[in-house]
Amino acid sequence: MAPMTRLVALGVLCAAAAHAEEIDYKRLYSSVSPAVVLIYGEEGDVGSVGTGSIIHKSGLVVTNAHVILSHATKQPFGKLFIFLKPDKVTGSNDTDLKRGFHAQWLAYDAAKDLAVLLIDNAPDGLPTVLLAEGDVGVGEATAAIGHPEHGAKWSLTTGRIGGEWANFEGVTGKDVYQMETSVNRGNSGGPLLDGNGYMVGINTAIARRSEDGLAITGINFAIKSSVVRAWLGQALSQIEAKKSKVAEPPPPPPAVAAAEPPPLEPERKETAAAPSETQIAAQARKGATPSQGVVQVSAPPPPPAGQRGFSSSEKPGRVLSPKEVVKLHAAKAFDDLEREEQKHKH
Numbered sequence: 323m324a325p326m327t328r329l330v331a332l333g334v335l336c337a338a339a340a341h342a343e344e345i346d347y348k349r350l351y352s353s354v355s356p357a358v359v360l361i362y363g364e365e366g367d368v369g370s371v372g373t374g375s376i377i378h379k380s381g382l383v384v385t386n387a388h389v390i391l392s393h394a395t396k397q398p399f400g401k402l403f404i405f406l407k408p409d410k411v412t413g414s415n416d417t418d419l420k421r422g423f424h425a426q427w428l429a430y431d432a433a434k435d436l437a438v439l440l441i442d443n444a445p446d447g448l449p450t451v452l453l454a455e456g457d458v459g460v461g462e463a464t465a466a467i468g469h470p471e472h473g474a475k476w477s478l479t480t481g482r483i484g485g486e487w488a489n490f491e492g493v494t495g496k497d498v499y500q501m502e503t504s505v506n507r508g509n510s511g512g513p514l515l516d517g518n519g520y521m522v523g524i525n526t527a528i529a530r531r532s533e534d535g536l537a538i539t540g541i542n543f544a545i546k547s548s549v550v551r552a553w554l555g556q557a558l559s560q561i562e563a564k565k566s567k568v569a570e571p572p573p574p575p576p577a578v579a580a581a582e583p584p585p586l587e588p589e590r591k592e593t594a595a596a597p598s599e600t601q602i603a604a605q606a607r608k609g610a611t612p613s614q615g616v617v618q619v620s621a622p623p624p625p626p627a628g629q630r631g632f633s634s635s636e637k638p639g640r641v642l643s644p645k646e647v648v649k650l651h652a653a654k655a656f657d658d659l660e661r662e663e664q665k666h667k668h
Contacts, residue, residue, distance in 0.1 A: 381444030385511030
């Protein structure tokens with residue numbers, strides 16, 4: 323093969339490989355972002371903002387435990403609110419945070435940093451994020467949706483999985499992905515998505531500075547969806563068992579003062595106003611107490627088989643090797659190159 327011909331063939335291969343891993347992020351965001359919520363917790367003068375994902379049409383939301391726990395009391399915030407995504411994000415709280423609802427926590431595990439909430443009087447037709455059943459591998463293209471500090475709410479960021487870590491922070495069963503996908507405070511609890519829009523993890527931690535003060539970049543962590551699924555199965559079954567022992571559901575959150583987020587109407591309606599920007603300053607929280615819960619819930623359904631059309635690669639959870647990418651999307655160019663190489667060997 324002439325040098326120029328070989329360069330052209332290699333160019334075709336590279337272009338094919340890039341196309342094979344390309345994700346239609348616009349379509350992915352349009353499909354998944356309505357199921358991503360903003361979570362606001364408040365206790366006295368302390369507030370916390372995080373992200374969550376609706377995983378069941380009944381209003382189940384999964385997030386990080388540190389999003390709902392007060393750092394001071396090690397208990398869930400006395401007031402929890404969940405805001406649904408507006409049709410168009412404008413950057414104004416008065417506009418973007420109108421679809422708010424009271425929420426109650428059902429269960430949490432501070433060590434694994436997982437929590438599940440329920441939207442009170444959840445509206446019908448809620449969109450959901452589909453939890454992946456299997457793990458993905460290093461090199462998988464991913465996306466995150468959340469509310470990064472000083473960034474736009476419902477922001478999309480992209481990147482790839484860079485590594486895997488079992489028993490993260492010494493917690494048995496807390497398996498995580500390390501990824502370059504950008505997340506910051508406020509992204510906590512939000513979904514890490516694969517190219518087909520399945521949630522493969524929950525964004526949970528960032529590394530920003532070493533012990534000697536050196537800046538660290540691009541080192542972020544997400545709890546694997548396999549860990550989330552296993553924990554949810556156990557937590558929700560315990561909640562259902564406790565429900566039969568309780569005569570009535572817990573009372574709704576108390577009314578709030580005028581300067582605080584207003585109480586919601588008992589019907590399935592949105593709030594008249596949202597918390598102010600100062601009230602929703604993002605802060606990470608950690609703590610631990612046994613979980614409780616009394617509301618009848620059901621586990622999230624498994625994702626459907628096959629792809630959803632956001633990427634041109636294999637079905638969810640499959641990472642293609644470079645050779646597989648070429649064979650699938652540039653078979654002729656690959657075969658031509660192999661034949662030319664064989665000629666030169668003889």
